[in-house]
Amino acid sequence: MLNVNDTLQEVKDDQKFVSIIIPTFNESLNIRELLNQIQFNIPAKTNVEIIIVDDNSPDGTGLIVEKYIEENSKAPKQKLISKNVLIRVIHRKEKAGLIAAIVNGIGLCKGKNVLIMDADFSHPPEVINKMISELKKAPNCIIIGSRYVDGGAIDGMSFKRFLLSQGANWIARHGLSLKNVYDPMSGFFAFPKHVLQDVEFNTNGFKILLEILIKKNNNICVKEIPYTFRDRKHGQSKLDFSTIVDYLKAVWKLYRYGRKSKRQNTQSESRKSVKFISKAARFYTVGASGFVLNYIISILFSNGILGNLEYLQATAVGIAVSVTTNFLLNKFWTFEDKNRDLIRSIKQYGMFVGCSSLGILIQFLSIYFLRESGMSYDISLLLGVTIASVSNFLFNKKLTFKENIWE
Numbered sequence: 162m163l164n165v166n167d168t169l170q171e172v173k174d175d176q177k178f179v180s181i182i183i184p185t186f187n188e189s190l191n192i193r194e195l196l197n198q199i200q201f202n203i204p205a206k207t208n209v210e211i212i213i214v215d216d217n218s219p220d221g222t223g224l225i226v227e228k229y230i231e232e233n234s235k236a237p238k239q240k241l242i243s244k245n246v247l248i249r250v251i252h253r254k255e256k257a258g259l260i261a262a263i264v265n266g267i268g269l270c271k272g273k274n275v276l277i278m279d280a281d282f283s284h285p286p287e288v289i290n291k292m293i294s295e296l297k298k299a300p301n302c303i304i305i306g307s308r309y310v311d312g313g314a315i316d317g318m319s320f321k322r323f324l325l326s327q328g329a330n331w332i333a334r335h336g337l338s339l340k341n342v343y344d345p346m347s348g349f350f351a352f353p354k355h356v357l358q359d360v361e362f363n364t365n366g367f368k369i370l371l372e373i374l375i376k377k378n379n380n381i382c383v384k385e386i387p388y389t390f391r392d393r394k395h396g397q398s399k400l401d402f403s404t405i406v407d408y409l410k411a412v413w414k415l416y417r418y419g420r421k422s423k424r425q426n427t428q429s430e431s432r433k434s435v436k437f438i439s440k441a442a443r444f445y446t447v448g449a450s451g452f453v454l455n456y457i458i459s460i461l462f463s464n465g466i467l468g469n470l471e472y473l474q475a476t477a478v479g480i481a482v483s484v485t486t487n488f489l490l491n492k493f494w495t496f497e498d499k500n501r502d503l504i505r506s507i508k509q510y511g512m513f514v515g516c517s518s519l520g521i522l523i524q525f526l527s528i529y530f531l532r533e534s535g536m537s538y539d540i541s542l543l544l545g546v547t548i549a550s551v552s553n554f555l556f557n558k559k560l561t562f563k564e565n566i567w568e
């Protein structure tokens with residue numbers, strides 16, 4: 162069970178202005194210096210509580226903090242480091258995930274506001290001062306330390322990590338419709354505790370801010386202040402393949418949450434990104450079904466079960482049947498076109514065949530140009546098929562079913 166060191170009498174009823182919550186796992190080389198620097202950067206006369214939430218770090222991070230408190234307390238057994246700063250440690254039994262650790266810290270903190278940061282110096286303590294003053298100016302806003310607004314930067318991150326971070330950020334902003342937030346993946350942010358009223362955390366992810374923004378239906382004031390993210394000072398990253406899988410699972414859960422709550426509010430799905438993605442998913446599902454059908458029909462017409470055609474004729478029947486079923490499924494299911502007028506449908510069918518042929522031509526040309534420019538055949542083929550499938554979808558959306566591209 163949790164063992165919470167909150168025995169200090171001075172704070173029993175005293176609400177701090179802000180609780181700085183720092184989850185730790187194996188941060189023994191960073192934690193002392195971090196605690197020193199945070200205290201150095203707290204504005205005078207602001208009552209602050211620093212809570213370290215440690216998941217029983219094998220390198221003794223939790224115990225190091227205990228010792229730090231003991232050495233620096235004003236009096237024995239007190240955890241008050243200076244007149245306005247108190248430090249506490251929450252010792253958790255085992256490593257049970259970052260969001261769980263942070264939620265645990267928030268549940269036990271005494272601050273009116275909460276500030277979350279990492280322990281590895283990726284989040285510079287010098288910015289805390291600015292965040293606290295923003296909290297004072299905008300008491301109902303989430304203040305986000307942002308790498309992606311003017312003045313923000315990333316320093317010393319490996320190219321692979323940079324790509325992962327950019328990819329994850331893109332997915333969050335576009336897939337979850339958070340376009341007005343530039344750094345929804347930030348782990349460095351502050352907010353008034355009341356923001357979390359009626360927010361229930363249920364992803365097992367790494368990015369608690371993302372979950373807060375989605376659960377507030379993106380309907381909360383957000384202020385981003387720039388900072389320079391630096392690679393961790395000491396110690397090892399906890400980011401591994403399972404973190405990426407957890408992230409994708411969390412995004413999927415939040416995506417469905419957003420869709421459900423939007424439906425409840427508007428009775429129908431109105432987010433353009435959601436419509437676009439769901440239509441693309443249907444279009445490619447239809448394409449896959451056509452591929453299977455094409456194969457089965459061609460075989461059945463060549464081996465005597467449905468006919469005894471020459472292989473080229475059997476292939477032509479397979480193509481004709483699958484193009485027709487693809488068209489009908491896309492018309493009535495993918496693009497939900499209820500109009501059954503025969504002439505209109507025949508025209509649409511012609512356009513569908515034209516767009517599909519254009520897709521084939523685009524595939525040939527892309528592969529030709531990529532291959533001739535020196536790229537290997539397998540990569541050229543992969544890119545060619547991708548370009549052709551995307552253009553096939555977009556052309557049919559725009560030209561056959563007369564929809565705007567982005568909806």
Ligand SMILES: Nc1nc2c(ncn2[C@@H]2O[C@H](COP(=O)(O)OP(=O)(O)OP(=O)(O)O)[C@@H](O)[C@H]2O)c(=O)[nH]1
Pocket residue numbers: 183184185186187188214215216256257258259262278279280281283392393397398399400
């Ligand atoms: N309590 C707790 N803290 C964790 C856990 N995983 C990571 N942390 C802490 O959360 C913060 C962020 O973790 P990092 O390992 O720095 O993750 P990252 O910033 O994505 O990756 P790097 O900076 O490359 O290490 C650090 O302070 C870690 O010590 C966990 O399971 N439990």
Ligand SMILES: [Mg+2]
Pocket residue numbers: 279281283393
């Ligand atoms: Mg880090």
